[in-house]
Amino acid sequence: MKFKKLKIDFMTDEQCFFCKSGRKLKEGFLIKNNLTGELLVSSRSCYEKNKSSFSNNDEIIPNLTRGILNSVSVPKNIGSDKSKKPGKSVELSNIEYLILRQEKLRDVSGIPFEGIDDIYNSYRENYVISSLENNRLQRFIDKTKRSFPQLAPSKLQRLYATIFWMNYAIEKQPNEKSKNFMRSILKQYKTYRGLSIKQIEVIMGIIETLNSKIDNKRYHIPNVELLSNNE
Ligand SMILES: [Zn+2]
Numbered sequence: 001m002k003f004k005k006l007k008i009d010f011m012t013d014e015q016c017f018f019c020k021s022g023r024k025l026k027e028g029f030l031i032k033n034n035l036t037g038e039l040l041v042s043s044r045s046c047y048e049k050n051k052s053s054f055s056n057n058d059e060i061i062p063n064l065t066r067g068i069l070n071s072v073s074v075p076k077n078i079g080s081d082k083s084k085k086p087g088k089s090v091e092l093s094n095i096e097y098l099i100l101r102q103e104k105l106r107d108v109s110g111i112p113f114e115g116i117d118d119i120y121n122s123y124r125e126n127y128v129i130s131s132l133e134n135n136r137l138q139r140f141i142d143k144t145k146r147s148f149p150q151l152a153p154s155k156l157q158r159l160y161a162t163i164f165w166m167n168y169a170i171e172k173q174p175n176e177k178s179k180n181f182m183r184s185i186l187k188q189y190k191t192y193r194g195l196s197i198k199q200i201e202v203i204m205g206i207i208e209t210l211n212s213k214i215d216n217k218r219y220h221i222p223n224v225e226l227l228s229n230n231e
Contacts, residue, residue, distance in 0.1 A: 001055040003040075006030045006127055007099070008063040010164045010222075011041060012171070018046035024219055027065050060088065062096045064104070066154075067161030069223040091129075093153055094137045098123060100156040108159065108190045111151060116140055150193060155227065159193060162224045169207055169221060182206065194229040 006029075013024040017031070017040040029042045034055060042050070051057045102120040105111050119133045129137070145152045166186050173179040185203060189195055195203070203226060211220040 004032045014041045016043040067157035194227045200226045
């Protein structure tokens with residue numbers, strides 16, 4: 001029981017701890033070494049092979065990669081059936097919301113992160129929340145969704161996915177000029193949580209060009225769907 005799995009997330013060319021195959025992961029499991037506290041990553045297949053070394057292999061864990069199109073992630077069976085109790089998946093998507101809002105999207109305008117800080121802090125200690133905290137979080141999400149539909153959980157997943165891969169595309173740009181161009185669009189995206197159709201086309205074109213230079217589709221930037229100003 002050497003490891004604990006924490007969450008499924010996007011990755012920028014990380015290497016799998018188990019096989020060290022040199023394959024660059026674009027998404028995978030973030031895991032913790034229970035003995036040293038060290039944080040590591042594992043591919044899905046290596047997680048499956050090494051499941052018996054995990055102290056929580058029957059648990060379903062938060063998945064922050066739901067915001068991409070025709071997602072290769074969202075596996076059908078992470079964890080066993082016994083953890084699929086009713087309410088469990090709701091609690092899980094609440095935790096995903098909590099992580100997105102308190103951690104991943106802190107620099108996006110118009111997403112207040114006050115009010116649930118304490119729940120997030122307790123989650124960070126042990127990677128679980130109590131049922132009381134879950135109830136409070138549920139009420140908070142429902143209330144927010146009613147007043148601000150643009151902050152619904154599915155929108156936050158998409159926002160996270162698109163910002164993540166835009167940052168990656170910026171990193172891979174060939175020169176400062178194109179990096180700065182994309183940075184300015186990303187800045188607008190983070191301010192308004194949406195782009196014009198024209199801007200979306202430009203960004204999609206840049207991502208396509210990057211992907212066309214990579215033969216192995218596994219290493220491509222995933223299929224993201226930018227939010228438009230009209231949504
Ligand atoms: Zn591996």
